[in-house]
Amino acid sequence: MPERPRRRHAAPGRNTDDSPAANAPVEQIETAAEAHTRCGFIALIGAPNVGKSTLINALVGSKVAIVSHKVQTTRTLLRGIVTEGNAQLIFIDTPGIFAPRRRLDRAMVSGAWTGANDADAVAVLIDAARGIDQETAAILADVAKLDRRRILVVNKVDLVEKPTLLALVKDAIDRASFVATFMVSALTGDGVADLKRWLAAEAPAGPWHYPEDQIMDAPLRQLAAEITREKLYLRLHQELPYQSTVETTGWKELKDGSVRIEQTIFVERASQRKIVLGRNGQTIRTIGAQARREIAEIIEQEVHLFLFVKVREAWGDDPERYREIGLEYPTE
Numbered sequence: 001m002p003e004r005p006r007r008r009h010a011a012p013g014r015n016t017d018d019s020p021a022a023n024a025p026v027e028q029i030e031t032a033a034e035a036h037t038r039c040g041f042i043a044l045i046g047a048p049n050v051g052k053s054t055l056i057n058a059l060v061g062s063k064v065a066i067v068s069h070k071v072q073t074t075r076t077l078l079r080g081i082v083t084e085g086n087a088q089l090i091f092i093d094t095p096g097i098f099a100p101r102r103r104l105d106r107a108m109v110s111g112a113w114t115g116a117n118d119a120d121a122v123a124v125l126i127d128a129a130r131g132i133d134q135e136t137a138a139i140l141a142d143v144a145k146l147d148r149r150r151i152l153v154v155n156k157v158d159l160v161e162k163p164t165l166l167a168l169v170k171d172a173i174d175r176a177s178f179v180a181t182f183m184v185s186a187l188t189g190d191g192v193a194d195l196k197r198w199l200a201a202e203a204p205a206g207p208w209h210y211p212e213d214q215i216m217d218a219p220l221r222q223l224a225a226e227i228t229r230e231k232l233y234l235r236l237h238q239e240l241p242y243q244s245t246v247e248t249t250g251w252k253e254l255k256d257g258s259v260r261i262e263q264t265i266f267v268e269r270a271s272q273r274k275i276v277l278g279r280n281g282q283t284i285r286t287i288g289a290q291a292r293r294e295i296a297e298i299i300e301q302e303v304h305l306f307l308f309v310k311v312r313e314a315w316g317d318d319p320e321r322y323r324e325i326g327l328e329y330p331t332e
Protein backbone atom coordinates (compact mmCIF):
# COMPACT_ATOMS: atom_id res chain seq x y z
CA MET A 1 0.00 0.00 0.00
CA PRO A 2 1.54 3.35 -0.90
CA GLU A 3 1.95 5.75 2.00
CA ARG A 4 -0.66 8.44 2.41
CA PRO A 5 0.39 11.89 1.27
CA ARG A 6 0.62 14.83 3.65
CA ARG A 7 -2.84 16.17 4.37
CA ARG A 8 -3.79 19.81 4.41
CA HIS A 9 -6.47 19.15 6.99
CA ALA A 10 -6.32 18.35 10.69
CA ALA A 11 -6.61 14.70 11.67
CA PRO A 12 -10.17 13.34 12.00
CA GLY A 13 -11.78 13.64 15.38
CA ARG A 14 -9.98 16.77 16.53
CA ASN A 15 -11.38 20.23 16.95
CA THR A 16 -10.13 22.91 14.58
CA ASP A 17 -8.12 25.76 16.12
CA ASP A 18 -10.84 28.34 15.72
CA SER A 19 -13.53 26.25 17.36
CA PRO A 20 -14.77 27.90 20.56
CA ALA A 21 -13.92 24.78 22.54
CA ALA A 22 -10.30 24.60 21.33
CA ASN A 23 -8.82 25.89 24.58
CA ALA A 24 -11.28 24.23 26.95
CA PRO A 25 -10.34 21.22 29.08
CA VAL A 26 -10.84 17.90 27.32
CA GLU A 27 -13.83 16.76 29.40
CA GLN A 28 -15.62 20.00 28.74
CA ILE A 29 -15.12 19.65 24.98
CA GLU A 30 -16.60 16.19 24.98
CA THR A 31 -19.61 17.11 27.05
CA ALA A 32 -20.28 20.14 24.89
CA ALA A 33 -19.92 18.12 21.69
CA GLU A 34 -22.25 15.37 22.84
CA ALA A 35 -24.85 17.78 24.12
CA HIS A 36 -25.13 19.83 20.95
CA THR A 37 -24.02 17.94 17.90
CA ARG A 38 -25.37 15.25 15.63
CA CYS A 39 -23.50 12.97 13.27
CA GLY A 40 -24.98 10.65 10.68
CA PHE A 41 -23.60 8.24 8.10
CA ILE A 42 -25.80 7.96 5.04
CA ALA A 43 -25.28 5.39 2.30
CA LEU A 44 -26.49 6.26 -1.17
CA ILE A 45 -27.74 3.18 -2.94
CA GLY A 46 -28.81 3.17 -6.57
CA ALA A 47 -28.25 1.76 -10.02
CA PRO A 48 -25.36 3.16 -12.08
CA ASN A 49 -26.05 6.61 -13.53
CA VAL A 50 -29.01 7.51 -11.31
CA GLY A 51 -26.96 10.47 -10.09
CA LYS A 52 -25.33 9.39 -6.81
CA SER A 53 -22.09 11.26 -7.44
CA THR A 54 -23.89 14.33 -8.72
CA LEU A 55 -26.11 14.38 -5.64
CA ILE A 56 -23.15 14.12 -3.28
CA ASN A 57 -21.49 16.99 -5.11
CA ALA A 58 -24.68 19.04 -4.81
CA LEU A 59 -24.97 18.26 -1.09
CA VAL A 60 -21.35 19.01 -0.34
CA GLY A 61 -21.23 22.06 -2.58
CA SER A 62 -17.87 21.28 -4.14
CA LYS A 63 -16.53 18.50 -6.24
CA VAL A 64 -15.82 15.41 -4.16
CA ALA A 65 -17.08 12.29 -5.85
CA ILE A 66 -16.25 11.75 -9.48
CA VAL A 67 -19.05 12.17 -12.00
CA SER A 68 -18.75 10.36 -15.27
CA HIS A 69 -21.11 9.53 -18.09
CA LYS A 70 -19.56 6.09 -18.44
CA VAL A 71 -21.56 3.37 -16.72
CA GLN A 72 -19.81 1.42 -13.98
CA THR A 73 -16.82 3.65 -13.46
CA THR A 74 -17.45 4.42 -9.80
CA ARG A 75 -15.37 1.86 -8.00
CA THR A 76 -14.44 3.09 -4.59
CA LEU A 77 -16.34 4.43 -1.64
CA LEU A 78 -15.85 8.15 -1.73
CA ARG A 79 -17.37 10.22 1.00
CA GLY A 80 -18.74 13.68 1.04
CA ILE A 81 -18.95 15.46 4.35
CA VAL A 82 -21.60 18.10 4.92
CA THR A 83 -22.19 20.26 7.94
CA GLU A 84 -25.68 21.60 8.34
CA GLY A 85 -26.29 23.57 11.53
CA ASN A 86 -25.10 21.39 14.42
CA ALA A 87 -25.16 18.20 12.35
CA GLN A 88 -22.45 16.54 10.38
CA LEU A 89 -23.59 14.25 7.59
CA ILE A 90 -21.19 11.79 6.04
CA PHE A 91 -22.31 10.45 2.68
CA ILE A 92 -21.05 7.19 1.33
CA ASP A 93 -21.17 7.07 -2.46
CA THR A 94 -21.48 3.38 -3.15
CA PRO A 95 -20.45 1.80 -6.41
CA GLY A 96 -23.50 0.96 -8.53
CA ILE A 97 -25.33 -2.23 -7.83
CA PHE A 98 -26.03 -4.38 -10.83
CA ALA A 99 -26.24 -8.02 -11.84
CA PRO A 100 -22.76 -9.33 -11.11
CA ARG A 101 -21.09 -11.00 -14.05
CA ARG A 102 -17.36 -10.98 -13.68
CA ARG A 103 -15.40 -11.23 -10.48
CA LEU A 104 -14.74 -7.50 -10.51
CA ASP A 105 -18.46 -6.80 -10.73
CA ARG A 106 -19.08 -9.00 -7.71
CA ALA A 107 -16.49 -7.09 -5.69
CA MET A 108 -18.23 -3.84 -6.58
CA VAL A 109 -21.58 -5.17 -5.49
CA SER A 110 -20.33 -6.38 -2.13
CA GLY A 111 -18.64 -2.99 -1.69
CA ALA A 112 -21.99 -1.28 -2.12
CA TRP A 113 -23.72 -3.38 0.50
CA THR A 114 -20.83 -2.99 2.94
CA GLY A 115 -21.38 0.75 2.69
CA ALA A 116 -25.06 0.29 3.46
CA ASN A 117 -24.35 -1.78 6.54
CA ASP A 118 -22.02 0.84 8.00
CA ALA A 119 -24.62 3.58 7.66
CA ASP A 120 -27.23 5.01 10.04
CA ALA A 121 -29.58 5.54 7.13
CA VAL A 122 -29.84 4.30 3.60
CA ALA A 123 -30.93 6.68 0.88
CA VAL A 124 -32.26 4.80 -2.12
CA LEU A 125 -31.81 6.89 -5.21
CA ILE A 126 -33.95 6.26 -8.25
CA ASP A 127 -33.95 7.96 -11.62
CA ALA A 128 -37.31 9.56 -12.42
CA ALA A 129 -36.74 9.45 -16.17
CA ARG A 130 -35.71 5.83 -16.18
CA GLY A 131 -38.49 4.67 -13.88
CA ILE A 132 -38.57 1.33 -12.06
CA ASP A 133 -36.91 -1.00 -14.49
CA GLN A 134 -35.77 -4.51 -13.65
CA GLU A 135 -32.54 -3.35 -12.03
CA THR A 136 -34.27 -0.75 -9.86
CA ALA A 137 -36.91 -3.28 -8.84
CA ALA A 138 -34.15 -5.67 -7.74
CA ILE A 139 -32.48 -2.92 -5.68
CA LEU A 140 -35.78 -2.01 -4.00
CA ALA A 141 -36.35 -5.68 -3.16
CA ASP A 142 -32.85 -5.90 -1.65
CA VAL A 143 -33.03 -2.71 0.41
CA ALA A 144 -36.43 -3.77 1.75
CA LYS A 145 -34.51 -6.51 3.61
CA LEU A 146 -31.90 -4.15 5.11
CA ASP A 147 -32.33 -3.43 8.79
CA ARG A 148 -31.77 0.33 8.44
CA ARG A 149 -33.87 3.47 8.24
CA ARG A 150 -34.59 3.99 4.58
CA ILE A 151 -35.45 7.11 2.68
CA LEU A 152 -36.48 7.34 -0.95
CA VAL A 153 -34.87 9.98 -3.13
CA VAL A 154 -36.29 10.38 -6.61
CA ASN A 155 -33.70 12.19 -8.71
CA LYS A 156 -33.81 13.94 -12.11
CA VAL A 157 -37.25 15.41 -11.50
CA ASP A 158 -36.28 18.08 -14.05
CA LEU A 159 -36.80 15.46 -16.75
CA VAL A 160 -40.37 14.28 -16.05
CA GLU A 161 -43.92 15.60 -15.56
CA LYS A 162 -45.60 15.56 -12.14
CA PRO A 163 -48.11 12.71 -12.81
CA THR A 164 -45.31 10.41 -13.96
CA LEU A 165 -43.39 11.31 -10.84
CA LEU A 166 -46.26 10.56 -8.47
CA ALA A 167 -46.98 7.21 -10.12
CA LEU A 168 -43.31 6.34 -9.78
CA VAL A 169 -43.23 7.18 -6.07
CA LYS A 170 -46.35 5.12 -5.45
CA ASP A 171 -44.84 2.14 -7.24
CA ALA A 172 -41.59 2.46 -5.24
CA ILE A 173 -43.22 2.69 -1.82
CA ASP A 174 -45.32 -0.36 -2.66
CA ARG A 175 -42.08 -2.30 -3.02
CA ALA A 176 -40.24 -1.10 0.12
CA SER A 177 -41.19 1.04 3.10
CA PHE A 178 -39.52 4.40 3.59
CA VAL A 179 -39.55 6.84 6.50
CA ALA A 180 -39.53 9.77 4.06
CA THR A 181 -39.59 10.53 0.36
CA PHE A 182 -37.81 13.37 -1.44
CA MET A 183 -37.97 14.54 -5.03
CA VAL A 184 -34.84 16.26 -6.19
CA SER A 185 -32.79 17.32 -9.13
CA ALA A 186 -29.14 16.87 -8.26
CA LEU A 187 -28.32 18.74 -11.43
CA THR A 188 -30.34 21.92 -10.78
CA GLY A 189 -30.19 21.64 -6.98
CA ASP A 190 -33.96 21.52 -6.71
CA GLY A 191 -35.03 19.88 -3.41
CA VAL A 192 -31.44 19.23 -2.29
CA ALA A 193 -31.59 21.73 0.60
CA ASP A 194 -34.79 20.11 1.94
CA LEU A 195 -33.16 16.71 1.85
CA LYS A 196 -30.10 18.03 3.67
CA ARG A 197 -32.18 19.75 6.36
CA TRP A 198 -34.23 16.63 7.00
CA LEU A 199 -31.17 14.39 7.25
CA ALA A 200 -29.52 16.86 9.64
CA ALA A 201 -32.56 16.93 11.92
CA GLU A 202 -32.77 13.13 11.91
CA ALA A 203 -29.05 12.38 12.41
CA PRO A 204 -28.23 10.61 15.69
CA ALA A 205 -26.91 12.83 18.49
CA GLY A 206 -23.15 12.49 18.92
CA PRO A 207 -19.78 14.13 18.33
CA TRP A 208 -18.66 15.03 14.81
CA HIS A 209 -16.39 12.60 13.04
CA TYR A 210 -14.37 15.15 11.08
CA PRO A 211 -13.13 18.72 11.59
CA GLU A 212 -15.47 21.25 10.05
CA ASP A 213 -13.22 22.22 7.15
CA GLN A 214 -12.60 18.69 5.97
CA ILE A 215 -14.79 17.77 3.06
CA MET A 216 -13.22 14.64 1.69
CA ASP A 217 -12.10 11.36 3.08
CA ALA A 218 -10.40 9.88 0.06
CA PRO A 219 -6.61 9.89 0.31
CA LEU A 220 -5.34 12.48 -2.13
CA ARG A 221 -3.40 9.93 -4.17
CA GLN A 222 -6.55 7.98 -4.75
CA LEU A 223 -8.52 11.10 -5.58
CA ALA A 224 -5.82 12.15 -8.06
CA ALA A 225 -6.05 8.74 -9.74
CA GLU A 226 -9.84 9.04 -9.92
CA ILE A 227 -9.52 12.39 -11.65
CA THR A 228 -7.15 11.06 -14.30
CA ARG A 229 -9.41 8.06 -14.80
CA GLU A 230 -12.36 10.38 -15.30
CA LYS A 231 -10.47 12.36 -17.98
CA LEU A 232 -9.46 9.10 -19.64
CA TYR A 233 -13.05 7.94 -19.87
CA LEU A 234 -14.43 11.27 -20.94
CA ARG A 235 -11.94 11.28 -23.81
CA LEU A 236 -12.12 7.61 -24.79
CA HIS A 237 -15.42 6.30 -23.50
CA GLN A 238 -16.28 4.33 -26.62
CA GLU A 239 -12.86 2.88 -27.17
CA LEU A 240 -11.83 1.83 -23.71
CA PRO A 241 -13.25 -0.96 -21.55
CA TYR A 242 -13.99 0.07 -17.97
CA GLN A 243 -11.45 -2.47 -16.71
CA SER A 244 -8.64 0.04 -17.26
CA THR A 245 -7.35 1.57 -14.03
CA VAL A 246 -5.14 4.42 -12.94
CA GLU A 247 -2.77 4.26 -10.00
CA THR A 248 -0.79 7.05 -8.42
CA THR A 249 2.69 5.57 -8.16
CA GLY A 250 4.63 8.62 -7.04
CA TRP A 251 3.89 11.75 -5.03
CA LYS A 252 6.75 14.06 -4.21
CA GLU A 253 6.44 17.46 -2.57
CA LEU A 254 9.04 19.78 -4.09
CA LYS A 255 10.90 22.64 -2.38
CA ASP A 256 9.07 25.30 -4.38
CA GLY A 257 5.71 24.15 -2.97
CA SER A 258 4.67 22.23 -6.07
CA VAL A 259 4.11 18.49 -6.22
CA ARG A 260 5.40 15.91 -8.69
CA ILE A 261 2.85 13.18 -9.29
CA GLU A 262 3.45 10.00 -11.25
CA GLN A 263 0.57 7.84 -12.37
CA THR A 264 0.31 4.64 -14.34
CA ILE A 265 -2.64 3.85 -16.55
CA PHE A 266 -3.09 0.11 -16.77
CA VAL A 267 -4.80 -1.31 -19.83
CA GLU A 268 -5.44 -4.92 -20.77
CA ARG A 269 -4.06 -5.02 -24.32
CA ALA A 270 -1.30 -3.44 -26.40
CA SER A 271 -3.95 -2.13 -28.81
CA GLN A 272 -5.55 -0.19 -25.95
CA ARG A 273 -2.20 1.27 -25.00
CA LYS A 274 -1.92 2.69 -28.52
CA ILE A 275 -5.38 4.25 -28.20
CA VAL A 276 -4.54 5.87 -24.87
CA LEU A 277 -1.27 7.29 -26.22
CA GLY A 278 -2.84 8.52 -29.44
CA ARG A 279 -0.98 9.66 -32.51
CA ASN A 280 2.35 11.17 -31.43
CA GLY A 281 1.17 10.95 -27.83
CA GLN A 282 -1.49 13.58 -28.49
CA THR A 283 -4.30 11.81 -26.59
CA ILE A 284 -2.37 11.21 -23.40
CA ARG A 285 -1.05 14.76 -23.46
CA THR A 286 -4.60 16.12 -23.56
CA ILE A 287 -5.76 13.78 -20.78
CA GLY A 288 -2.71 14.67 -18.70
CA ALA A 289 -3.24 18.41 -19.11
CA GLN A 290 -6.89 18.19 -18.05
CA ALA A 291 -6.13 15.95 -15.08
CA ARG A 292 -3.20 18.12 -13.97
CA ARG A 293 -5.35 21.24 -13.94
CA GLU A 294 -8.11 19.65 -11.88
CA ILE A 295 -5.79 17.94 -9.38
CA ALA A 296 -3.97 21.25 -8.89
CA GLU A 297 -7.26 23.00 -8.23
CA ILE A 298 -8.32 20.48 -5.59
CA ILE A 299 -5.04 20.21 -3.69
CA GLU A 300 -4.36 23.92 -4.15
CA GLN A 301 -0.80 23.31 -5.26
CA GLU A 302 1.02 23.47 -8.56
CA VAL A 303 1.20 19.98 -10.05
CA HIS A 304 3.66 18.32 -12.39
CA LEU A 305 1.92 15.21 -13.66
CA PHE A 306 3.70 12.32 -15.36
CA LEU A 307 1.56 9.62 -16.95
CA PHE A 308 2.69 6.14 -17.96
CA VAL A 309 0.66 3.55 -19.83
CA LYS A 310 1.25 -0.12 -19.14
CA VAL A 311 -0.34 -3.30 -20.37
CA ARG A 312 -1.33 -5.61 -17.57
CA GLU A 313 -3.18 -8.62 -18.77
CA ALA A 314 -6.08 -10.08 -16.80
CA TRP A 315 -5.62 -7.61 -13.94
CA GLY A 316 -9.25 -8.36 -13.12
CA ASP A 317 -8.12 -11.56 -11.44
CA ASP A 318 -5.28 -10.07 -9.38
CA PRO A 319 -6.16 -9.65 -5.66
CA GLU A 320 -3.56 -6.88 -5.21
CA ARG A 321 -5.43 -4.60 -7.62
CA TYR A 322 -8.61 -4.95 -5.63
CA ARG A 323 -6.92 -3.86 -2.44
CA GLU A 324 -5.44 -0.82 -4.15
CA ILE A 325 -8.83 0.38 -5.30
CA GLY A 326 -10.34 -0.24 -1.88
CA LEU A 327 -12.35 -3.37 -2.58
CA GLU A 328 -12.36 -6.72 -0.87
CA TYR A 329 -11.37 -9.47 -3.26
CA PRO A 330 -14.25 -11.94 -3.39
CA THR A 331 -13.08 -15.34 -2.20
CA GLU A 332 -15.92 -17.53 -3.40
Ligand code: GDP
Pocket residue numbers: 046047048049050051052053054055066067068069074096155156157158159184185186187188
Ligand atom coordinates in the same frame (compact mmCIF):
# COMPACT_ATOMS: atom_id res chain seq x y z
P1 GDP B 1 -23.94 7.71 -10.52
O1 GDP B 1 -23.41 6.63 -11.42
O2 GDP B 1 -25.16 7.25 -9.81
O3 GDP B 1 -22.91 8.26 -9.58
O4 GDP B 1 -24.42 8.89 -11.49
P2 GDP B 1 -23.71 10.28 -11.84
O5 GDP B 1 -23.79 11.20 -10.70
O6 GDP B 1 -22.37 9.98 -12.43
O7 GDP B 1 -24.72 10.84 -12.96
C1 GDP B 1 -24.99 10.15 -14.16
C2 GDP B 1 -25.49 11.13 -15.20
O8 GDP B 1 -26.78 11.66 -14.82
C3 GDP B 1 -24.58 12.34 -15.38
O9 GDP B 1 -24.54 12.63 -16.76
C4 GDP B 1 -25.28 13.45 -14.61
O10 GDP B 1 -25.02 14.73 -15.13
C5 GDP B 1 -26.75 13.09 -14.82
N1 GDP B 1 -27.62 13.59 -13.74
C6 GDP B 1 -27.44 13.44 -12.42
N2 GDP B 1 -28.42 14.03 -11.71
C7 GDP B 1 -29.26 14.59 -12.61
C8 GDP B 1 -30.48 15.36 -12.51
O11 GDP B 1 -31.01 15.66 -11.44
N3 GDP B 1 -31.07 15.72 -13.69
C9 GDP B 1 -30.53 15.42 -14.90
N4 GDP B 1 -31.17 15.84 -16.00
N5 GDP B 1 -29.37 14.71 -15.03
C10 GDP B 1 -28.74 14.31 -13.91
Ligand code: MG
Pocket residue numbers: 052053054065066067068074093
Ligand atom coordinates in the same frame (compact mmCIF):
# COMPACT_ATOMS: atom_id res chain seq x y z
MG1 MG C 1 -20.96 7.73 -9.27
